[in-house]
Amino acid sequence: MRRIAIAWTLGALASSLGATSAPAGDDIVLRGMGSFHIGGRIVEVAGKPTREIQRVPGGPMSKLDPNGQFMVEQMYVEYFLPRNRKGKYPLLMWHGGGLTGVTYQTTPDGREGWMNLFIRKGWDTYVSDAVERGRSGFASPDVWPGEPIFLNYQDPYERFRIGQGAGSWDADPAKRKPMPGTQFPLDAYDNYMKQSVPRWLSTDKAIVDAYLALVDKICPCVLLTHSQGGSFGFLVAEQRPDKIMAIVAVESASAGRIANAPKLKDIPVMMLFGDYVDQHPRWAAYKKIDREYAEAIRAAGGSVDLVSLPDIGIKGNSHMLMQEKNNAESADVIQKWLVAKGMAE
Amino acid sequence: MRRIAIAWTLGALASSLGATSAPAGDDIVLRGMGSFHIGGRIVEVAGKPTREIQRVPGGPMSKLDPNGQFMVEQMYVEYFLPRNRKGKYPLLMWHGGGLTGVTYQTTPDGREGWMNLFIRKGWDTYVSDAVERGRSGFASPDVWPGEPIFLNYQDPYERFRIGQGAGSWDADPAKRKPMPGTQFPLDAYDNYMKQSVPRWLSTDKAIVDAYLALVDKICPCVLLTHSQGGSFGFLVAEQRPDKIMAIVAVESASAGRIANAPKLKDIPVMMLFGDYVDQHPRWAAYKKIDREYAEAIRAAGGSVDLVSLPDIGIKGNSHMLMQEKNNAESADVIQKWLVAKGMAE
Numbered sequence: 001m002r003r004i005a006i007a008w009t010l011g012a013l014a015s016s017l018g019a020t021s022a023p024a025g026d027d028i029v030l031r032g033m034g035s036f037h038i039g040g041r042i043v044e045v046a047g048k049p050t051r052e053i054q055r056v057p058g059g060p061m062s063k064l065d066p067n068g069q070f071m072v073e074q075m076y077v078e079y080f081l082p083r084n085r086k087g088k089y090p091l092l093m094w095h096g097g098g099l100t101g102v103t104y105q106t107t108p109d110g111r112e113g114w115m116n117l118f119i120r121k122g123w124d125t126y127v128s129d130a131v132e133r134g135r136s137g138f139a140s141p142d143v144w145p146g147e148p149i150f151l152n153y154q155d156p157y158e159r160f161r162i163g164q165g166a167g168s169w170d171a172d173p174a175k176r177k178p179m180p181g182t183q184f185p186l187d188a189y190d191n192y193m194k195q196s197v198p199r200w201l202s203t204d205k206a207i208v209d210a211y212l213a214l215v216d217k218i219c220p221c222v223l224l225t226h227s228q229g230g231s232f233g234f235l236v237a238e239q240r241p242d243k244i245m246a247i248v249a250v251e252s253a254s255a256g257r258i259a260n261a262p263k264l265k266d267i268p269v270m271m272l273f274g275d276y277v278d279q280h281p282r283w284a285a286y287k288k289i290d291r292e293y294a295e296a297i298r299a300a301g302g303s304v305d306l307v308s309l310p311d312i313g314i315k316g317n318s319h320m321l322m323q324e325k326n327n328a329e330s331a332d333v334i335q336k337w338l339v340a341k342g343m344a345e
Numbered sequence: 346m347r348r349i350a351i352a353w354t355l356g357a358l359a360s361s362l363g364a365t366s367a368p369a370g371d372d373i374v375l376r377g378m379g380s381f382h383i384g385g386r387i388v389e390v391a392g393k394p395t396r397e398i399q400r401v402p403g404g405p406m407s408k409l410d411p412n413g414q415f416m417v418e419q420m421y422v423e424y425f426l427p428r429n430r431k432g433k434y435p436l437l438m439w440h441g442g443g444l445t446g447v448t449y450q451t452t453p454d455g456r457e458g459w460m461n462l463f464i465r466k467g468w469d470t471y472v473s474d475a476v477e478r479g480r481s482g483f484a485s486p487d488v489w490p491g492e493p494i495f496l497n498y499q500d501p502y503e504r505f506r507i508g509q510g511a512g513s514w515d516a517d518p519a520k521r522k523p524m525p526g527t528q529f530p531l532d533a534y535d536n537y538m539k540q541s542v543p544r545w546l547s548t549d550k551a552i553v554d555a556y557l558a559l560v561d562k563i564c565p566c567v568l569l570t571h572s573q574g575g576s577f578g579f580l581v582a583e584q585r586p587d588k589i590m591a592i593v594a595v596e597s598a599s600a601g602r603i604a605n606a607p608k609l610k611d612i613p614v615m616m617l618f619g620d621y622v623d624q625h626p627r628w629a630a631y632k633k634i635d636r637e638y639a640e641a642i643r644a645a646g647g648s649v650d651l652v653s654l655p656d657i658g659i660k661g662n663s664h665m666l667m668q669e670k671n672n673a674e675s676a677d678v679i680q681k682w683l684v685a686k687g688m689a690e
Contacts, residue, residue, distance in 0.1 A: 027428050028375045034457060035450045037539035042498070053494065053546060055442060056576055059599045060630045062504070068497035069516060074539040076447065083372055097400060100480050102421065105380045112379060135445050135479040137542035140495045149398065150485045152413035153387070159407070171414060194382035194419040197482035201398060231401055254404045285405045 029083040039210030040074030075210035076135035077128040086122025086345045093127045096227025100134030101127035107323045108188035114322045117331045131207045148198035160319035161276045183316040183324035219243035226250045253286040255293030262300030268341045269304040274317030374428040384555035385419030420555035421480035422473040431467025431690045438472045441572025445479030446472035452668045453533035459667045462676045476552045493543035505664035506621045528661040528669035564588035571595045598631040600638035607645030613686045614649040619662030
């Protein structure tokens with residue numbers, strides 16, 4: 001199977017340098033854009049004491065009642081519809097853990113993110129913030145158990161293969177040990193950390209439910225997922241196999257339920273990985289989970305292309321590859337695959 | 346002074362029905378769009394125990410260290426730059442309490458929000474999520490004191506003049522008592538509640554600091570603020586009077602520091618109010634604060650137009666007027682004022 005993936009990618013790469021994307025600087029022409037929230041449920045909270053609060057300094061006091069009906073577990077979705085549509089289906093971009101749709105919007109060094117690049121390639125593009133991230137809001141401790149987790153500066157640097165693993169971080173930028181040849185814009189690491197948002201460890205079901213609601217509204221569609229979003233994408237595809245026309249899972253962590261993998265037999269899947277994966281225990285473990293899920297899809301007659309960017313000559317990418325210096329090149333690898341699978345002109 | 350405002354608005358209204366905005370359905374042509382985070386600071390947390398967590402079901406265990414450096418109090422900003430630019434300066438849209446930039450993006454009933462409408466009018470438009478709202482993320486209890494507040498279904502309905510004040514809410518939609526003639530899309534109240542996000546009561550300084558950083562990056566500019574954002578807009582204008590070319594404060598709650606109001610003497614200000622304000626104690630109180638601030642600006646030789654929409658024949662608007670059925674009409678009132686003040690063609 002690895003042979004098949006490489007054969008495809010080398011062939012695709014040979015013809016991939018033709019300009020499939022309009023360069024930044026050209027106008028983006030949209031026949032529509034907007035946002036909506038989807039999913040969610042109303043919960044009742046009762047028995048908590050009310051209190052008087054001053055909502056703005058100098059303003060009047062007013063009652064805050066923690067009881068009553070609350071909307072929770074809704075999801076925010078932003079969409080852009082290019083005039084020159086070339087994608088056969090909408091493209092849904094689902095981000096990873098501790099992040100939001102901003103993952104796809106921009107890069108830490110301020111260039112265009114995959115969102116713009118795929119809009120320029122002609123995709124109707126839907127970027128969401130998973131439940132409890134970003135503009136989706138989050139529920140009170142009265143509704144959700146546990147507390148959110150917060151990532152310090154060191155955590156993604158060492159865990160996302162920007163630095164050389166444990167011990168590579170230092171508060172002094174000059175003393176950090178980045179991966180040799182990294183594509184990550186190291187000088188903009190602060191900006192990457194600004195994109196980070198807290199997340200809960202207890203909300204997976206709510207997240208999947210909202211994604212299901214989105215799929216029921218928008219699809220048939222193509223999923224482009226990253227990291228934690230990859231697991232959600234596979235779990236949703238298992239439940240809506242007729243609605244998902246293709247999946248591009250970028251460094252999925254982890255996969256779906258292996259027993260349900262056969263449900264994806266009619267969905268072409270690309271699993272895309274950056275560099276340094278095999279030498280990092282954490283990512284090697286996720287890749288093994290992904291590979292086993294891929295094997296289970298293939299055993300049912302399905303098709304999975306597992307593509308490691310360094311195997312096709314694209315080196316230096318961390319876990320955040322859509323935000324790195326060569327993000328236009330990695331976007332082109334995905335676009336070529338989608339075209340090959342009949343998803344776009 | 347009320348006379349002046351009415352004279353202006355009646356004159357403007359007479360010529361306001363010419364199409365200054367392209368209709369929804371026409372293409373939106375952008376010479377650029379993207380997002381960034383700005384502001385923020387690095388804090389150190391120390392002395393907390395680490396723990397092992399499973400970040401995704403079935404994945405490997407990994408260390409979560411609540412100590413170290415954390416990025417906090419950054420702000421998310423999304424921008425859209427129309428090809429056919431007519432606004433002389435960038436237009437910055439600052440939302441109200443417990444909400445995000447989504448306030449301007451869409452309406453509960455799924456029509457175009459003021460963001461699209463003002464982009465169509467030719468404004469370079471920057472929509473932000475205040476610190477600790479939406480895509481700006483929020484800091485841990487180790488960094489910020491206190492807990493966020495959450496709004497139940499009843500709270501905005503009764504407090505934002507959608508319903509007829511206290512007691513007008515009912516869990517059964519058929520039993521609710523909306524304001525007579527309300528412009529709010531009542532059937533879509535669920536969607537409005539989905540836009541709601543928690544907020545803290547202790548973060549005003551951090552919010553203003555991030556807005557100052559944004560102004561220092563983007564301005565000279567025009568501010569369009571709503572509710573709690575109005576107070577932040579005035580506080581920022583007091584500190585950067587040379588950078589703010591005009592302010593449109595929609596139902597500001599509350600205003601700036603009265604002692605600093607003279608600093609706004611060279612900034613044309615519009616204070617815009619919806620319907621039912623004077624009969625609602627809460628909003629009457631805010632309007633009084635705004636009016637006193639306006640008087641202080643005028644006493645220093647400045648210019649403030651205080652416009653009540655019902656006084657110019659536009660009735661039925663709640664506190665969320667940019668999201669209501671007639672949001673294109675209220676946007677046109679603002680646009681006419683901005684043109685009259687030389688801010689746009």
